[in-house]
Structure formats: structure tokens, C-alpha cells
Amino acid sequence: MNHHRKLDFRNLHYAGEEGTLIPALQKVQETEGYISREKILEIHSKSGVPVPQIYGVATFYAQFRLHPVGRHIIKVCHGTACHVAAAKGISEALESALEIRTGETTKDKLFTLDTVSCLGCCSLAPVVMIDTATYGNLDPAAARKIIRQRQKAAAGAPAPRTGQS
Amino acid sequence: MKILVGLGTCGIAAGAEETYRALREKFESGALPHPVEKTGCIGMCYREPLVEVRADDGARYHYGNLTRDKIDRLLSEHVAGGKVIDEWLVWTNNGAGSEKAFLDRQNRIVLRNCGNINPESIEDYLGIGGYKALEKVLRESDPEGLIGVIVESGLRGRGGAGFLTGMKWRFTRMAQGEHKYIICNADEGDPGAFMDRSVLESDPHSVLEGMAIAGFAIGSDHGYIYVRAEYPRAIERLNIAIAQAEERGFLGEKILGTAFRFRVRLKEGAGAFVCGEETALIASIEGKRGMPRIRPPFPATKGLWGCPTSINNVETFANVPWIVLSGAKAFNSLGTQNSKGTKVFAMAGKVKRGGLVEVPMGISIQEIVEDICGGIKEGRKFKAVQMGGPSGGCIPAELQNTVIDYESINKTGAIMGSGGLVVMDETTCMVDVARFFLDFTQRESCGKCTFCRVGTKRMLEILTRITEGEGRDGDIELLEQLAVLVKNNSLCGLGQTAPNPVLTTLKYFRAEYEAHIINRKCPAHHCQKLLTYTIAEACNGCGVCGRACPAQAIAGEKKQMHVIDHSKCIQCDECYKTCRFHAIVRT
Numbered sequence: 001m002n003h004h005r006k007l008d009f010r011n012l013h014y015a016g017e018e019g020t021l022i023p024a025l026q027k028v029q030e031t032e033g034y035i036s037r038e039k040i041l042e043i044h045s046k047s048g049v050p051v052p053q054i055y056g057v058a059t060f061y062a063q064f065r066l067h068p069v070g071r072h073i074i075k076v077c078h079g080t081a082c083h084v085a086a087a088k089g090i091s092e093a094l095e096s097a098l099e100i101r102t103g104e105t106t107k108d109k110l111f112t113l114d115t116v117s118c119l120g121c122c123s124l125a126p127v128v129m130i131d132t133a134t135y136g137n138l139d140p141a142a143a144r145k146i147i148r149q150r151q152k153a154a155a156g157a158p159a160p161r162t163g164q165s
Numbered sequence: 166m167k168i169l170v171g172l173g174t175c176g177i178a179a180g181a182e183e184t185y186r187a188l189r190e191k192f193e194s195g196a197l198p199h200p201v202e203k204t205g206c207i208g209m210c211y212r213e214p215l216v217e218v219r220a221d222d223g224a225r226y227h228y229g230n231l232t233r234d235k236i237d238r239l240l241s242e243h244v245a246g247g248k249v250i251d252e253w254l255v256w257t258n259n260g261a262g263s264e265k266a267f268l269d270r271q272n273r274i275v276l277r278n279c280g281n282i283n284p285e286s287i288e289d290y291l292g293i294g295g296y297k298a299l300e301k302v303l304r305e306s307d308p309e310g311l312i313g314v315i316v317e318s319g320l321r322g323r324g325g326a327g328f329l330t331g332m333k334w335r336f337t338r339m340a341q342g343e344h345k346y347i348i349c350n351a352d353e354g355d356p357g358a359f360m361d362r363s364v365l366e367s368d369p370h371s372v373l374e375g376m377a378i379a380g381f382a383i384g385s386d387h388g389y390i391y392v393r394a395e396y397p398r399a400i401e402r403l404n405i406a407i408a409q410a411e412e413r414g415f416l417g418e419k420i421l422g423t424a425f426r427f428r429v430r431l432k433e434g435a436g437a438f439v440c441g442e443e444t445a446l447i448a449s450i451e452g453k454r455g456m457p458r459i460r461p462p463f464p465a466t467k468g469l470w471g472c473p474t475s476i477n478n479v480e481t482f483a484n485v486p487w488i489v490l491s492g493a494k495a496f497n498s499l500g501t502q503n504s505k506g507t508k509v510f511a512m513a514g515k516v517k518r519g520g521l522v523e524v525p526m527g528i529s530i531q532e533i534v535e536d537i538c539g540g541i542k543e544g545r546k547f548k549a550v551q552m553g554g555p556s557g558g559c560i561p562a563e564l565q566n567t568v569i570d571y572e573s574i575n576k577t578g579a580i581m582g583s584g585g586l587v588v589m590d591e592t593t594c595m596v597d598v599a600r601f602f603l604d605f606t607q608r609e610s611c612g613k614c615t616f617c618r619v620g621t622k623r624m625l626e627i628l629t630r631i632t633e634g635e636g637r638d639g640d641i642e643l644l645e646q647l648a649v650l651v652k653n654n655s656l657c658g659l660g661q662t663a664p665n666p667v668l669t670t671l672k673y674f675r676a677e678y679e680a681h682i683i684n685r686k687c688p689a690h691h692c693q694k695l696l697t698y699t700i701a702e703a704c705n706g707c708g709v710c711g712r713a714c715p716a717q718a719i720a721g722e723k724k725q726m727h728v729i730d731h732s733k734c735i736q737c738d739e740c741y742k743t744c745r746f747h748a749i750v751r752t
Contacts, residue, residue: 022435026394027635060454060611061437063394079356080551080587081513117605118439119395120359121175122511122587123519125209132397136178140742149745 021049021057025064034065062117070105070112072150074098074130079118081125091115093140098149110154111147114122166199166244171215171280173206173366174398175359175520181214183233188216197240205367207280208271208521209509211265212255215280218243227262229255255464264518270537272499274507275323275360275464275483275524278658279367286400287409290370296415298486299374302381303423308338311382315485317493319505323442323581324478327504328659330485333475336465337383340473344579347379347388348445348469348476355395357607358412360509361479361522365392365399368483370404373429375482377416378489380427383475389427391446396435403431438555438609442657443468443476445611453581456611457657478583480509498527508581514543514551514588524569531565534588545590549673553582555602555609556662558669559595578669580662594691595674596681600628606659617660620651624667626673631693636682641671693736696751700727704748710740 024047028039035058044051048117058064076091078083091102094113098106105112121127124136128143170176170185170271191197209215212229216239219225226249228239235253241247256262260269272617273279282289290296302311316331337345349372353361365372376388392400409428409517410416418426432450439445440455447469449455468474484506497505504526510533513519517539530550534540541547549559558579560567567573574581588597605623623649627640648664655661671678680686687695700710700719704726711719711727718734729740741749 022449023433026433026435033289048541056454057452060437060456061434064435066336080554080585081357081519082357084514084589084593116395117354117609118356118358119174120353120362121178121210122357122359122585124175124178124213124511125513127178129395131572134174134178136175 010109020047022061025036025054025058029064034068036066041049068105068109069156070109072131073112073114074128074147075114075116075119076102077117077119077121077127077129079120079122080117081122082118082127085125087126088140089140090128093143094147096130097144110151113159122143166221167219168197168199168201168244169204169217169219169280170201170720171206171213171217172203173363174396175210175363175432176213176215177398178207179213180232180580181183184214184216184231187233187236191236191240191252192551195245199244202283203285204282204688205279205284206363206521207256208276208363208475208523209255209267210520211518211520212264217280217464218606220568222330223258226254227256228253229264234624250308255275265537267518267522267537269521270532271523272507272525274487275480275509276344276367276521276523277487278371279363279521280596282368284367284369285405287370287406287413289432290368294490295370295486296374296410298489299381299415300421302378302489303421303425308382311378311489312338314493315382315488318488318496319493319500320481320484320496320505321504321571322478322489323480323508323583325553325580327581330477330481333465333477334379334382337473337475339384340465340466342472344387344470344472345385346444346469346472346474347383348446348450349376349388349390349482350441350443350476351390351392351399351479351480352434352441352446353396353479353583355556355585357511357513357551357554357584358582358583358586359511360521362396362399363483364479364483364509365396366402366418368591369403369412371483371486372403372479373406373410373416375477375485376429376483377420377427379475379477379482381425383473385475386426388427389432389450389469390429391432391434391450393464400431400433407431423431437611438655439611439659440606440657441449445657446449446476447474454611456464456628457659459656475716480584497698501568501570503572507583508569510584510586510695512538512586514586515545515590515593516540516588517542526570529566529568530560533586534565534567538588541588547588547742548591548593549589549595551579551589551598551666552585552660553580553665554585555581556580556658557585558665559589559673560669563673578665578672580665592689592691594632594687594689595670595677596625596628596687597632597689597691598624599667599670600632600700603663606663608664610659613654614657614660616651616654617656617663618653621660621663623647624651624664628667631678631681632687632692634681634685634692638679639684640682641675641678650713659712690751693738696736696738697731698729698734698740699750699752700729701748701750702726703746704744705746707746709743709745710749712737713743715739730735 192201213263216231254262255264320330321327405494435454440449442457445455445457464474509523547562603625607625610617706724718730
């Protein structure tokens, strides 16, 4: 764990001091996977932004997570087109394949299952995004297959991220 | 000759990256003598991956569903042999191809470069006249004259509200402030809309050029693009485009040798639908919770960091360079009395040809759905279109002759919005659609106004119980009452429009609500809790459904027709999903 890596606020500074808060939180999440209590305190001590305000921002936006997540984040799109194309079935299929519920992380810390409001690939509905890769025109069986492939690929890969950048 | 592969997010999801990589390998190994390049999306999402063979004489041959396994034949027959493969051909620029009805009826201004140029190459953009509009403005125009052209063109904000862009610029120009800002709203949050993503991925320089022109008009030297974090490819290409434009002197100090300076910064959104509202978006850029505030003062007088700010949408900016080069008249000769130019629609749902369609204002919904997009999939019946996302509403098939302009759409109870058009057929339950949107707005409500925060929650509860077969007498009236309260007592667009999906479905599909509440039936056979499961004669007694049933409600002898005990059935749908003989009937 590298808790003492300096957050370089100057690089994030465009105009006005407070505008740096969201990019700072994004940077933390990008490197750590989530926003820990320690990091909130660190941002506070470096920027002077009060802790409740940082916490308020971190809990307002859907992107920020306050708990550790798996190495791969699976987002099942539940936009209008995906909803009409039975995205619920995709979520259910992934829940059973991963043996977790939406919002949870698998025991091996490989996958976190989540939903997203719309990925903007509506003509390929239903759609799932794993990290930055998008999969379209799915049905429950195809979704399960992708997960099996990912699980296989992960079995041969190095250990999950533990917080290093 | 060169070969182009469409690498927008939808293309990539359909396997375009594998096609591209395989073609690149052939080129780099010398097996293919023609260059292979990336391009954006021509909007034909339903036939991705798309590959274009562009001949030296300018002829363009677009092939659809060109997965990796098809490239050998493409290379031997067309590229080497000069023989066009008709069965894969979707469009050419000389009137052939199976999908010509889709593209030939469009009028592409915003999407003019999408799928035509490499979005990661500023040379490509310059090659088709890129940054000429900025140059024209800086050399030949003054801000007032430029604003005059934009006002005259009749361009209205494409983000949804439809305010005259030129007037917004004028107000911002006239306002007093030490700094002024341009913001490009690329927080395309409406589920069902994806034109902004596609423009940013396919033609980012047009948006940057539009922003710089706006900066010159209002006297701003600083612009922000606020992009959704869910669009990683758009962010990547914008970053490339900004760096290229800075390097070539189209952004930065002393642009094109003049005194004009303009910088653009990219801000990644952090996932909040309400940030599409301009004051909430400003709060978010300032690093705060994205909560809207009372207007006035409007951002034009008091916006980002308290300075005059003009916020326009991606599609609006993409129109600007075209208007500057082609003139206000060319733009305002398209469209209707009060809605000029074209509008891009993101077609999705139960329509045959889903993708991006740019049409002149004034065309009817029917022309878009039937003529351009080929009607409904699987021969089903057209039921409604949902327009304008969570702030919009459902327009029934009976009103499909409604023309596309801001006012006509408003009259139906829906809104133009950003242009998401989700087509629904007879299997879509309208109560469930209303519930879906309320679930969305309820979650995305920032919580500032009580009526929006609590009212949407109560409305969602009522809709949920109706779809679960527990609707009560008086629920419809209660929904109507709450809808008015939420509309009238919310500060921003999110709350003021949140009840629209409920109000429009009640207006046009009231009988469907009544069927749910009174008869405990879902006419679209969608709401699971209201379905009755029976086994039809197609059953061969394989017993798979019985083993899948968690309630042990299915019984029957081996190789004999099985029966469902309705007193035990919990409507979980497992039997329906597992039966391979389509013997389970849902009514």
C-alpha cells in the first residue's frame, strides 16, 4: 500500500481552488480502486477542504466508491433500450454466474457487479461493460460465457490489485 | 485506395477492433498494399462492424457485419480483384447497397464527418476544411456579426430546452465579468441518447472548433468540456484532439496569428444525471455536489466561478462551424417555422435499424421509424416511441404523423430532449416504462427539493405496486395529483419533468393502467407477477421445467403433458426460460 504518495494538486489546478476536489477524488479512485477514509483525510490536510464537504462530494456522485472493489468492474447497462431488451435477465444471469448480488464483489476479489444508467450503445442493447470493454447484443447465456472466459483468463493472471498504483 | 474501419464504441462492441487489427497486420506485413485506417461511426450501428473500401476516384463502398472471418474474401474479391461483394454491401455513395434507404434520406450536418475521417488525425480534419470556419471568423468577422449569423440561422440548443444559441451568446457577451467561460455539456445522461458520444468519438475537432468560435463570440478565453466518465473512448479522443489543436495553434495563445486566445480543458463527470442541468453542471465543475440552484441569475450573467458562462451541448457546437462556412440561410432553409436545421436522433429499442439518424426538422415520426429505420423488428406492431428520456414522454403510434419540431413534440406531452428515440412494440408494457423512468429520476434526484425527492419516491412505489398486481382503486388519481405537485414544486428541469413519462402514458395508455389495477392483467404480457403460466400441447413431457421450478408447482408423468398448479406458481418465469419446446404459455 502506498498511502503516502503525494497528490499533486498543482497539476490538477485549473482555475479556483475547489475545482480540484473531484479530479483529486477521481485520481485516488483510479490508483486505489476506491476512496478510503485515509485518503479523505489526506485530501483534507493537503487542500484544506473540510472533511464533511469531501465526504459529501464523494457520496453524491455515483462514480465514487468508499469500499474496496474487485479487479474488474462489470457494469450492466439498465438504460431505456436495455431495459426494453430485458437487461434484468442479464443482471440475474451474472448474479448467478458470479454468485454475488449486484453491488457486491466476488470472494476472490476479481469482479464487482454493478449497474449503470446508460452506456450509450443503445442499438446494441442489452449491453455490458467490463472495465472499458463493451459487449453488446447479449442474452443471459452469452453474458455467462463472457464471465467464464474472463474467469479463465484471470486464473492465469497475476494477483488482484491491492492498492498500489 | 484505402480501407477504413469504423471504431466507435458500438463498432468495437460488435468486434470491429478484431477486424481492424487483422487488417492492420496484413498491411504491416506487406500482404495488403493499401493503408488501413480508423474512422468513426456512420450511424449504422445495427450492421457493425462496418468496413469501407474507398477507391482513389472517391467511390465509397461500405460493408456491414464485417467480422474478422470475412476479411480474406473482402481482400481477395474486392481489394485485389476489383469485384464488389453485393451481398455484404450496405451503402455506396453512388446509389447502391442494401441499406441505402437508411442513409440516403438523411441530411447530415452534425454527422457530416462521422465515419468519413479518422477522428485521431487532425490532418484528416484539416483535409476536409477543418478549422476553416474558425479562420473565417477570426479574419473576416467581429463577435457581433458572428452572433448575428448564429441568431439568423435559428440554431436552437440541441440539449433539450431549445433556447436560441445566438441569443444565449449575446446575453453572455453583454454580461459584465472579469472572465467569461464556454462550457460544452457532454454529460449525455439521458438513457437512450448516444449522438453526443458518437460525435465526440467520430469528429472531436468539430466540437472544439465550435467552442473556439463561441469563445470568440462571447469574449471568452477559456472553455470546459464536461464529459461523462462512462464514455472512455470519447474522453481519449478528445484529449488527443485538444493536444493536436494546441500544437497546430488552433487552441491556445495567439490563435492563427491573431490576438484571440482560447484554451479548452476536459472535465470528467462523476456520474450524476442532474449534472446535465446547467447550474448543477457548473457546481460540479467547481468541485461541489452537483445540485442546481435558483435561476435567475442565469449562467449567462453569473455562471462558473460567478462569471458569465455560456453552456451549449455537443450537437449545438458541431453545427456551428458548418453554419459559419455555409451561411445562416443554408441552415434556416431547412426545417419548420420555429425549428431550423436538422436534428440527430438516436434510434433504439424494437426498431429494425437502430443507430444515428440525422434528419431535417419537420419530418414526421412515421418517416423516421418506418421509412428510414425500416419499421418494427420481427413483424410486431408499432406501439409508441419514447422521446426525450426521463424528462420526455411516450408518443403513441396513433400520433406518428406528428412532425419533429420543438413545439409539435411539446404538444404531445413529450419533449424533443436530446433526441433519444426508443421505439416500443406491443410487447412493451407502458406502465413498466413509466415505472422504469420514475425509478431512474427517483435515484438521480439530488434531494434538494422535497417534492422531487419524496414525490418521485411515492410515485415509484405506486407504479411498482401496480406492476406487481397490487394496484389499488384511486392509484391513478393519486399519481396524477402527485405528478402536478412534483412538477410545480421542483427547482430544476429534473423534477419539473420527472412526471412526464407517467403523465403521457396515462394520457395515451390509461386502459393499460386500468387493466393492471382492475383486471390484474398486463396486456403486453410483460409484468411477471400478472402472468398466468400454462402448459400447451407442444409439451413432450421432458420434465425440465418441473426440475427448474423452485415452487414444485409443475407435475406430470414422463413423456406426458405436464400441468402447472396455479395455487403454487410464483410467476418466477423459470419454466418459460428453460422450456426448449415453447410449450409454456404466458397470458
